[in-house]
Amino acid sequence: MRYLRFIFMALAASSTLLAGGATFAKLGVPVVQHPQGISLKQESLRRSHSGMFRTARGHYGGGIRSHK
């Protein structure tokens, strides 16, 4: 523990400082995909003809499906 304590305390201190810095810098938070925006027709969204969405979706399964 003579030397290990310095490593442990340095790790705890640096992780805290990095966590604080990364939080305030919003590191890892993506910027919106289209900051300028892409024009949409509201009608097309409502009628589901935009091509952006599929009309039916599948699920990869889990829980009961994986026999838990």
Next chain:
Amino acid sequence: MMKDWTGDVMPEPKLKNRHAIRPRPAYKPKQIKCKGCGAALSVKDEHTELIVCEYCGSQLDISEAEQRVLGKNPPGKPAFTFEIGESWRRGGARFECIGRMAFIEEGDLADMTLSYLFYNPRMGSMWIGEYRGSFSMTRPCHVMPLAGGLGMKRGDTLETWDRRKWICEGSGVYELYYVDGALPWIAQKGDKVEYAEFAQEDGSGNIYEIERIKGEIEYGQGKRLDTATVAAATGRKSSGGKKPPLPKSRDDADAAVVRGWYLKTMLVTAIFLASNIALLFWTWSAGTEVMRQSVPPQKLTEGFFSKPFYLTGNNSAARITFYAPLNNAWMSLETMLVKDNDAGQELLVHSQNTNIEYYQGYEGGEHWTEGSTKEYLLVRVPEGGTYRLFVRGVSASGNTADAEEAHHGLNITVTDRAQPSMWAFMAIILCVIILTITAILYSNWKEKEA
């Protein structure tokens, strides 16, 4: 300036006639003859009850008028550092080594604890202890512990009546393996000594000892000695010189210092852990809720625009929280963040797919859960303004792989100027790991014998 026997400065005595104090008269050595071989032996300490003949090794009991031979030492003398008759100089006084003892524990002859009795006719006697090249100096005292003592474990705390706190170095039972010279009590090979050793909590190097020998408890106080002090007192050096060098010390820190290392590491880590927990709570509570809306399943299947809400922009983060009351079910969501510009246009700025799933049940009598009924989206928004969400989703229960409509409702919350919590969470995990490892190491250190 007066110093006590350990070298610490003592307060000046407040006596009017202190010059009238007379020093203790020196004890004059007494000459006796060994009953085993007839050799002439000198008894230098008036309290001597046992003397070992330096010629034939007979252990002589001289506590009674009639001298008795108690036995002989085993062949093979332990590797004592100091010889009988060797000097120890301290504070201008010369102490002479008049007795030596070697103790073993659990029959281990390779790991002996050595004790030397040094005597000065005016200043009495002191004990020098040696273990693995580390030395200590103790003198008998009458300071008793408030509670506990013998049988304590390493790292345990003891308080004495002089209000000093001590950390246990270790305890156990020594067995006397070898004795020579003269001792103030009758000691024989095989005698058992129950002991507990302590270091002062403040890390000053002061030590406290408790020993029970043949039912009698004795207390001692003293100091750990560094190699330089031993070298200065004996004229020996760690290497070279006329006299044999001192053994190499392992330079072990005492129990109080090591305990301090563990406790300080745990305290510092706990402070950082608390800081990270505070940071995590702050990230959860940061920001302003700007929109909250509940959506029925049918509307979610069709797709819907949420109520408008204002986002600050300037690269601040917006958190979109989805909550669906799922139970052994899943929900797949497609979300678009849409900005209403001044010209009345709807501009898509972000789109993302999200899956929510929550399963639970019992297996082997134990409850298990998987997933969560909540999901989050966090995005940075460069431009401020009025936004809306377009959300569409489907859901299904159990192991249904595909779905075309939603069977569950959805609650949506949007928070402006939110903060990411993942970094604080990661730092918390690291601090918990460090804290756990340190606690395990501390527990192992306490259990391990010194």
